[in-house]
Amino acid sequence: MQILRKSEWEGFKKILGMDRKEVIKKVKESGLKGKSGSNFPTGLKWELMGKGTRYLICNADEGEPGTFKDRFIMEKNPSLLIEGIAIASYAMDVHKAFIYLRGEYSYIKPKLERVIKQSEKYLKKINLKININLGAGSYLCGEETAILESIEGKRPVARQKPPYPSDVGLYGEPTCINNVETLANVPLIFLGEWNNKLELYSLSGDLENPGVYEIETGTNLKQIVSLGKPRTEPKVIYFGASGGCIPYKKFENLSVNCKTISEQGAMLGPRSLIVCGKDRSIVELSKIITEFFLHESCGYCTPCREGNFRIWELLKKIEEGNGKKSDLKLMEKLAHHISETSYCALGSSSTTHLKCAIKYFKEEFLRLCR
Numbered sequence: 001m002q003i004l005r006k007s008e009w010e011g012f013k014k015i016l017g018m019d020r021k022e023v024i025k026k027v028k029e030s031g032l033k034g035k036s037g038s039n040f041p042t043g044l045k046w047e048l049m050g051k052g053t054r055y056l057i058c059n060a061d062e063g064e065p066g067t068f069k070d071r072f073i074m075e076k077n078p079s080l081l082i083e084g085i086a087i088a089s090y091a092m093d094v095h096k097a098f099i100y101l102r103g104e105y106s107y108i109k110p111k112l113e114r115v116i117k118q119s120e121k122y123l124k125k126i127n128l129k130i131n132i133n134l135g136a137g138s139y140l141c142g143e144e145t146a147i148l149e150s151i152e153g154k155r156p157v158a159r160q161k162p163p164y165p166s167d168v169g170l171y172g173e174p175t176c177i178n179n180v181e182t183l184a185n186v187p188l189i190f191l192g193e194w195n196n197k198l199e200l201y202s203l204s205g206d207l208e209n210p211g212v213y214e215i216e217t218g219t220n221l222k223q224i225v226s227l228g229k230p231r232t233e234p235k236v237i238y239f240g241a242s243g244g245c246i247p248y249k250k251f252e253n254l255s256v257n258c259k260t261i262s263e264q265g266a267m268l269g270p271r272s273l274i275v276c277g278k279d280r281s282i283v284e285l286s287k288i289i290t291e292f293f294l295h296e297s298c299g300y301c302t303p304c305r306e307g308n309f310r311i312w313e314l315l316k317k318i319e320e321g322n323g324k325k326s327d328l329k330l331m332e333k334l335a336h337h338i339s340e341t342s343y344c345a346l347g348s349s350s351t352t353h354l355k356c357a358i359k360y361f362k363e364e365f366l367r368l369c370r
């Protein structure tokens with residue numbers, strides 16, 4: 001795996017002789033895109049930073065269900081991540097960086113602290129301090145503006161955008177927020193042996209071999225899923241909780257990338273594939289995911305808070321055999337309304353799973369309706 005390459009700060013040593021703008025140019029030319037699922041060009045994000053006391057935040061909250069690739073990097077190759085943070089900080093003229101670490105990953109904190117300490121001689125060269133902040137425990141905490149609130153000691157809820165964090169971020173200053181995998185790829189670019197097409201996938205669900213796999217973009221669904229060794233014939237693939245789902249058989253030969261998955265109405269996101277076998281009930285899966293969003297909704301806006309509750313009630317009714325065909329229509333209408341009117345991206349992606357489930361498995365819902 002290229003992400004496990006031990007770099008010994010070779011990438012960092014190369015950038016020290018370079019102009020900041022040159023570093024950004026090289027990252028832009030490399031084609032590196034945000035690995036949180038944002039797919040936003042990383043070099044461009046760095047270039048867009050406003051003037052002021054700039055901050056960098058490494059987003060290690062990893063809250064998307066079925067996602068564990070960032071944990072893998074931090075456990076197996078933390079030094080590559082710290083080097084990536086140092087290069088990004090140099091490029092953006094940042095002197096204070098933060099690692100916002102998922103609360104459940106607190107056991108990794110001492111390891112990261114050790115690596116930061118061991119890297120002091122390099123960090124001193126660019127006058128960089130790296131802080132580790134433990135996540136405040138909700139899915140929304142991973143959203144970039146909620147992180148800002150959390151680090152500032154407030155309740156972690158989303159801020160309105162614009163202004164974007166690149167202009168008005170932490171303590172009102174320009175802030176860049178990048179995912180762990182994004183930053184860990186940065187030193188590899190400067191080593192000159194980076195394969196732009198390799199990305200990490202978290203495979204889980206009804207599998208004999210769940211885990212993290214490094215896979216070339218465009219590999220077909222069947223090849224990806226077969227790495228995890230399905231226990232039974234796969235029926236449906238979920239892309240985390242927020243990315244929706246696609247039926248396996250229909251799309252097993254589909255070459256997987258952001259575009260091909262979004263063309264089917266789903267979102268690849270941080271490449272977390274939850275493989276559900278042939279005996280799984282779509283109505284039950286829809287209810288479980290709705291319960292997740294109900295639990296994680298911050299409650300600020302009505303569509304996300306109340307709408308998901310209404311959807312849950314309708315799913316329960318259908319599951320118990322008391323639903324009507326008109327309930328399915330109502331649920332579909334609600335799902336669209338929630339995604340279009342929610343205040344933040346948590347709400348707007350909270351019904352993608354249901355829209356996909358109804359699109360591809362309508363018969364299964366109708367069979368339970370009167």
Ligand SMILES: Cc1cc2nc3c(=O)[nH]c(=O)nc-3n(C[C@H](O)[C@H](O)[C@H](O)COP(=O)(O)O)c2cc1C
Pocket residue numbers: 033034035036037038039040045059060061062063064139140141142143144145177178179180182183344345346
């Ligand atoms: C509800 C919600 C949760 C998120 N959780 C995470 C997360 O745990 N880790 C992450 O890197 N990005 C997460 N994001 C995306 C971040 O807001 C942000 O786009 C990302 O950290 C940018 O990194 P990148 O440019 O390297 O992709 C989340 C977004 C939303 C809407």
Ligand code: SF4
Pocket residue numbers: 140158296297298299300301302304305342343344345346347348
């Ligand atoms: S969509 Fe609204 S209720 Fe849901 S998490 Fe965002 S702000 Fe909170």
